[in-house]
Amino acid sequence: MANQTSRKKESTVKYVLRLTFTLLLITSVVAAALAAVNAVTEPIIKQLNEQKTQQAIETVLPGGYSETIENFDDQNGLVTKVYKGANGYAMEVRPAGFDGEIVMMVGVDFEGKVLGISVVSHTETAGLGAVAAAKTEAGNAFRGQFTGKSGEILVNKDGGDIDAITGATITSRAVCVGVSAAVACAVSLG
């Protein structure tokens, strides 16, 4: 009711302007506050992501990397970054998982054999697909299967020899697709 009486006193132009400027003021203040928070958190988040990538490279490529390769041939369009070291390549691949992208680091030696894999980030189901990334016994066992593999890698359901994670065949398949793409890319690089 209070609004209706105030509306009678105000002209329509004034009333519309008041609504507009109130909302503008609120959104401006919120935007300014967000900018301030972002300025604080952005460098920290960036550093954390960098750290994660570095850790993943170290896990999959013994001896680390010395250069980043910009020109690489990738038929599957899944490889996003290639790091070259003394023992082979570390490749960042992004296959589509059960629920969004799985960002993985795959280490491949110069002969096209997998050195190791590590999941950088994912949004798979907790307790099922998430096992692929978990630092648990089951997770290590699943990722360990890829070491030494070459060529096209498949889960046992598709005729390959990777034991899929129980209840997470789609996630397991996605990991295989990612690793295969990395191997193919490494072979093309020689």
Next chain:
Amino acid sequence: MNFKKQFKEGLLTKNPVTVQLLGMCSTLAITTSLFNGLGMGAAVTIILICSNVLISALRKVIPSQIRIAAYITIIAGFVTVVDLFLQAFIPDLAESLGVFIPLIVVNCIVLGRAEAFASKNGVLASAVDGLCQGIGYTVALTIVCVIRELLGSGTFGGGLLNGGEGIRLIPAEYPAMQMVMPVGGFLVLGFVIAGSQWLMQHLEKKNKKKEAAK
């Protein structure tokens, strides 16, 4: 202001999850481990208190015609702040909850309390309301989490205790993994709602008996 009444309402008689049935999306999706439940509960509670306080403080300034737009802007602001802080300082939790942190913006509990309570009550009462509703949400979420985790993964305190693996109560080959999938969420939530209804009726009967005895 009646703290005891607000607390009882938030926890049981007007519990956002089991009675108001708000915020079902996050309730069903993330309740697979204790860590997720407590983390989501804490995030929502903080956002509820902040947005309730600010909306209550601005309730006489915001014209009612644009109130929903204004509330959502304020809520989205707080949610983004919490999201950024989580990503920067508790990255494990941010990764575990994923998209459900930004989705708190459209969680009806927050907007619901802004509309139903904060826009009509004082700052202090609104803060208490945010706290009580937040606790109610957290408790309901945690109960669902514990049951689903136990039946689905066979552990307790996943992501939190025992170096992230949780304490194993049921050997790994027995748990029904359907319980951590959506179907388990619906099942467990249904039973939790039934349980809270039973508890409310039970308490009511007790009160009536007491009054009759007087």
